[in-house]
Amino acid sequence: xxxxxxxxxxxxxxxxxxxxxxxxxxxxxxxxxxxxxxxxxxxxxxxxxxxxxxxxxxxxxxxxxxxxxxxxxxxxxxxxxxxxxxxxxxxxxxxxxxxxxxxxxxxxxxxxxxxxxxxxxxxxxxxxxxxxxxxxxxxxxxxxxxxxxxxxxxxxxxxxxxxxxxxxxxxxxxxxxxxxxxxxxxxxxxxxxxxxxxxxxxxxxxxxxxxxxxxxxxxxxxxxxxxxxxxxxxxxxxxxxxxxxxxxxxxxxxxxxxxxxxxxxxxxxxxxxxxxxxxxxxxxxxxxxxxxxxxxxxxxxxxxxxxxxxxxxxxxxxxxxxxxxxxxxxxxxxxxxxxxxxxxxxxxxxxxxxxxxxxxxxxxxxxxxxxxxxxxxxxxxxxxxxxxxxxxxxxxxxxxxxxxxxxxxxxxxxxxxxxxxxxxxxxxxx
Amino acid sequence: xxxxxxxxxxxxxxxxxxxxxxxxxxxxxxxxxxxxxxxxxxxxxxxxxxxxxxxxxxxxxxxxxxxxxxxxxxxxxxxxxxxxxxxxxxxxxxxxxxxxxxxxxxxxxxxxxxxxxxxxxxxxxxxxxxxxxxxxxxxxxxxxxxxxxxxxxxxxxxxxxxxxxxxxxxxxxxxxxxxxxxxxxxxxxxxxxxxxxxxxxxxxxxxxxxxxxxxxxxxxxxxxxxxxxxxxxxxxxxxxxxxxxxxxxxxxxxxxxxxxxxxxxxxxxxxxxxxxxxxxxxxxxxxxxxxxxxxxxxxxxxxxxxxxxxxxxxxxxx
Numbered sequence: 003x004x005x006x007x008x009x010x011x012x013x014x015x016x017x018x019x020x021x022x023x024x025x026x027x028x029x030x031x032x033x034x035x036x037x038x039x040x041x042x043x044x045x046x047x048x049x050x051x052x053x054x055x056x057x058x059x060x061x062x063x064x065x066x067x068x069x070x071x072x073x074x075x076x077x078x079x080x081x082x083x084x085x086x087x088x089x090x091x092x093x094x095x096x097x098x099x100x101x102x103x104x105x106x107x108x109x110x111x112x113x114x115x116x117x118x119x120x121x122x123x124x125x126x127x128x129x130x131x132x133x134x135x136x137x138x139x140x141x142x143x144x145x146x147x148x149x150x151x152x153x154x155x156x157x158x159x160x161x162x163x164x165x166x167x168x169x170x171x172x173x174x175x176x177x178x179x180x181x182x183x184x185x186x187x188x189x190x191x192x193x194x195x196x197x198x199x200x201x202x203x204x205x206x207x208x209x210x211x212x213x214x215x216x217x218x219x220x221x222x223x224x225x226x227x228x229x230x231x232x233x234x235x236x237x238x239x240x241x242x243x244x245x246x247x248x249x250x251x252x253x254x255x256x257x258x259x260x261x262x263x264x265x266x267x268x269x270x271x272x273x274x275x276x277x278x279x280x281x282x283x284x285x286x287x288x289x290x291x292x293x294x295x296x297x298x299x300x301x302x303x304x305x306x307x308x309x310x311x312x313x314x315x316x317x318x319x320x321x322x323x324x325x326x327x328x329x330x331x332x333x334x335x336x337x338x339x340x341x342x343x344x345x346x347x348x349x350x351x352x353x354x355x356x357x358x359x360x361x362x363x364x365x366x367x368x369x370x371x372x373x374x375x376x377x378x379x380x381x382x383x384x385x386x387x388x389x390x391x392x393x394x395x396x397x398x399x400x401x402x403x404x405x406x407x408x409x410x411x412x413x414x415x416x417x418x419x420x421x422x423x424x425x426x427x428x429x430x431x432x
Numbered sequence: 433x434x435x436x437x438x439x440x441x442x443x444x445x446x447x448x449x450x451x452x453x454x455x456x457x458x459x460x461x462x463x464x465x466x467x468x469x470x471x472x473x474x475x476x477x478x479x480x481x482x483x484x485x486x487x488x489x490x491x492x493x494x495x496x497x498x499x500x501x502x503x504x505x506x507x508x509x510x511x512x513x514x515x516x517x518x519x520x521x522x523x524x525x526x527x528x529x530x531x532x533x534x535x536x537x538x539x540x541x542x543x544x545x546x547x548x549x550x551x552x553x554x555x556x557x558x559x560x561x562x563x564x565x566x567x568x569x570x571x572x573x574x575x576x577x578x579x580x581x582x583x584x585x586x587x588x589x590x591x592x593x594x595x596x597x598x599x600x601x602x603x604x605x606x607x608x609x610x611x612x613x614x615x616x617x618x619x620x621x622x623x624x625x626x627x628x629x630x631x632x633x634x635x636x637x638x639x640x641x642x643x644x645x646x647x648x649x650x651x652x653x654x655x656x657x658x659x660x661x662x663x664x665x666x667x668x669x670x671x672x673x674x675x676x677x678x679x680x681x682x683x684x685x686x687x688x689x690x691x692x693x694x695x696x697x698x699x700x701x702x703x704x705x706x707x708x709x710x711x712x713x714x715x716x717x718x719x720x721x722x723x724x725x726x727x728x729x730x731x732x733x734x735x736x737x738x739x740x741x742x743x744x745x746x747x748x749x750x
Contacts, residue, residue: 181672187540195633196440198540198564198608203632268541312519314539316562 005418007430008033012042012379014369016344022047024375027418031371038430040413042379048348050082050376050414052355052365053325054145054174054252055228055300058084058115061102062091067305067396069103072325073112075303075394077421079325080378080411083356083365084113084303088120089150095120095131097139104141112421116361119143121153121162121173130162137169144171144360149228150275152178152210159214163223170360174226175214177235178276182206187316189262189277197265199315202277204232211235215242215249224248226358229302231257231276233286240295250358252300253287255324255331256401260284264401270311270318271401274304291350292341298355301328305397323400326393329380330407337382338408344380375418382409435547435556436739438565439613444589447616451575452586453738454731461497461734471500474744477530478504479521480559481537486705487559490729491534491568494736500744503528518542522551530554532744540564555743563603569704570609572735574617576728577656580700591618594652598624598645598685599660599712600674602631606660606704611637624648624685628674629666644684649694657695658702659687659713678711689716700724 009022023033053076059067067075069086076084086103088094094103100117107115119136123129125148136143146166153159153175162173183206188194190201211227215238218225227239230251242249256274261281264272272278290296304321311318332351336342342350356366367373390403412424420431433446460468476495478488488504495502507521518537525533532555535543540562547556560566578585581593595614601607601623614621615638622640623630630641642648662681666674675681687701701713701723709715718725 184672190632192633192636195631195637196608198562198605200563201632268544309517313517314537314545315541316539 006033007038007040009040009042009047009379012045012047014047015348016046022369022375022377024415024418027375029369029371029373029375040427040430044381044383045412046344046380046382047369048080048344048378048380049352049366049369050378050416051080051329051351052359052361053081053084053301053303054298054355054359055149055254055302056084056086056325057089057302057304057321058086058103059090059305060106061099063307065396066307066310069106069115070110071394071396072303072305073107073110073115075323075325077112077414077416078394078411079327080329080380080414081325082113082376082378082414082416082421083116083361084325085116085118085145085359087149088118088147089125093120093124094118095123095125097132097135097141100136100141100143101139111416111419113416114361114364116359117141117143118145118147118149118174121146121148122158125151127151127153127155127158130158130165133162133166133171134169137171144169145174145226146171147174147176147228149174149176152176152180154180154210156213156217160217160221163218163225164221167223172224172226172358174228175210176228177207177210177214179206179210182209186277187273188265189279191262191280193262193265197268199265204234204279204283207232207276208234208238211238215239215247218249219245219247224250227251229254229257229276229300230287230296231279231283233283236286236290236295240290243295250297251295252298253291253296254300254302255328256322258284258287258291258299258335259331260401268315270313270315271322271399273315273318273320274322275320288335288341291336298350298358299328299332300355301325305395306399307397311399321399323393323395323397326395327388327400327402327407330410333380333382333409334407375415377415378411379413380409381412384410384412386410433743436567436743437543437547437556437558439567439570439609439616442567442613442616444616447571447574447613448587448589450571450735450738450742451578453742454571454575454734455586457737457741458731458734467497467499469499470741470745471495471498474500474531475529476500476502476532476534476740477525477528478502479507479525479533479535480505481507481535481542482560484536484560486729487536490732491559491736493733494740497733498737498740500740503530518545519551522546526552526554532557532740534559536560538562557739557743560605562605564605565609566605567609567613568732568736568739569606570613571739572728572732573610573658573702573704574613575735576702576724576731577700580724581655581698589617589619590614593619593655594622595619595656595658596622596624596648596652596654597658597660598687600629600662600666601625601660602629603663603666604660610658611639622648622652622654626675626681626685645687645691649691653696654699655696656700656702657687658704661704661706662708662712682711686712686714687717688714689720692717692720692722702728705729
């Protein structure tokens with residue numbers, strides 16, 4: 003493999019056109035003679051994307067996704083780092099499991115896999131897991147979540163928020179009041195009323211977000227809201243930030259694009275948690291991402307085996323694929339609409355998530371000399387139709403099948419090594 | 433019509449065609465030999481993922497009186513204990529050559545998923561899906577109301593009639609099907625329920641809402657009142673019960689002799705069954721001359737014959 007190459011004529015951050023020369027995984031001033039040339043005319047160069055919310059399913063559900071297949075999907079989507087959620091089997095609630103996930107990620111070598119540790123043992127919400135051991139393990143865990151479940155007990159949440167301060171960690175919360183959402187199937191509103199599917203009310207998220215920001219303020223900790231999905235949650239986070247509370251929030255591509263109207267098909271590919279909301283919520287989420295109230299985009303990439311989606315809506319698992327389509331959706335709903343520039347995309351999909359995850363020493367770095375060559379090239383003209391049978395993920399539960407997206411990643415590099423190359427570049431690194 | 437899944441997309445003409453066809457079917461049931469040869473050679477599968485002896489019997493009687501071959505398939509499988517999947521069951525039925533599948537399922541949307549045609553090609557008749565739709569129940573309700581309340585029923589809708597549906601609207605597929613069908617047929621619908629049993633998001637429904645039966649009777653001239661069954665589990669949810677006690681429910685929403693007497697003289701009483709006597713309806717109301725509850729059962733067979741006939745035999749007349 004070539005150790006020296008130059009990306010020629012890319013639009014850096016969507017702005018000025020320039021070259022990026024790379025030698026031995028580091029961005030340098032100029033490439034040596036004979037270095038491989040990548041013609042990036044018309045492409046946008048961004049720092050490698052950093053996902054704060056990925057389900058890789060390994061260990062436990064390797065039939066749905068593995069660290070290898072998930073890493074490949076991530077590389078194809080332009081990501082160079084993903085944060086793997088803890089709801090595996092066994093749960094990532096010990097140093098042993100997070101080290102296994104971390105080292106398997108390194109072995110695969112397509113993206114850096116940063117394990118997220120469980121807040122409570124077995125994600126049961128009863129006893130704090132050994133977060134210190136995970137933080138001090140080789141996996142260097144900084145983010146903790148019971149994702150899939152909410153840390154609903156206010157005392158346990160308070161303790162967790164306090165405890166992680168010892169190692170500069172953060173609790174990232176799946177905000178869902180469990181009592182208000184027993185049996186819930188979709189957003190509670192006009193569509194659920196008509197379809198006869200049990201409702202997941204917005205207040206079940208908003209009440210937890212409100213409680214958590216107040217707890218974070220009280221104990222002086224930072225808290226991160228996962229997959230924020232309602233206009234009301236936006237208002238609460240906006241209020242908390244104005245008050246100086248250390249809260250950050252993420253939004254998923256699907257909550258920026260799709261609404262609860264999709265449930266009318268009864269196709270469980272649209273069943274996700276938190277559920278798809280109303281157009282008013284979608285509009286508020288886009289505006290909040292544009293004005294900085296919402297800090298980042300994270301995928302909540304959630305692969306599921308066919309049999310867990312090819313069934314009755316109420317029996318189906320929650321979740322949808324997201325890694326490979328995220329950049330196209332963000333381009334469609336944020337960039338092509340003028341709400342964000344590509345410079346902003348670098349911030350919300352790379353720099354800020356790296357900072358929240360405390361991996362900013364390695365990811366979300368500037369495209370500058372001396373920095374690690376973690377980067378992705380985006381073709382904003384590469385209009386394509388999503389095909390569920392052509393995904394890198396082991397699962398097929400993309401909600402965008404048949405949908406046209408405006409652009410996509412065409413090359414991704416992790417410390418200078420190509421982890422994904424569009425066919426147009428095949429040969430360059432032969 | 434390829435399928436009968438719900439009432440929300442049924443046009444007025446289609447609905448009246450079904451009701452008129454049901455009248456013809458009912459007429460044939462007065463004859464000495466009640467069996468018609470119309471669906472000879474067709475196979476109708478009753479696919480029941482949820483126990484409902486009376487609905488299954490009604491569909492079975494309807495199909496048999498049209499000379500169809502009937503297969504009853506009681507599939508096990510609830511949301512808790514997953515049995516054979518809907519998909520595998522559907523593939524099995526397809527392999528057996530089902531011309532029509534009558535499906536009752538605990539999951540909202542199950543009939544719609546079958547009708548997508550990826551798993552089987554026959555026509556699908558929704559016999560109740562979760563808390564979503566139960567179109568033949570609404571059709572038999574409309575049929576019954578039309579017979580009693582419309583002067584020359586054939587070819588007509590329910591224009592100008594006021595029909596009250598009382599009870600658990602939130603969990604009721606009967607209510608959802610009736611709201612759309614009755615409105616399409618020109619009736620005005622009033623829902624009467626405690627606020628806990630009215631769905632959030634009901635705004636667009638073409639209905640008036642009251643939170644006590646007395647208030648509804650006082651405010652409106654009601655031509656037919658439809659009492660819904662109150663499920664036991666709605667009362668016993670511990671801290672999450674939908675109303676405080678059966679007694680309070682009966683006080684506010686039960687139909688008894690006194691309330692019945694305050695309805696207009698011509699008003700009829702309906703109930704999809706099975707009834708909780710003493711809870712949503714008193715014995716006096718259930719057994720009164722104004723009650724058409726038993727007749728609803730008989731009409732159910734005629735309406736289901738009409739639906740099967742129209743789906744399977746096309747445009748010909750019996």
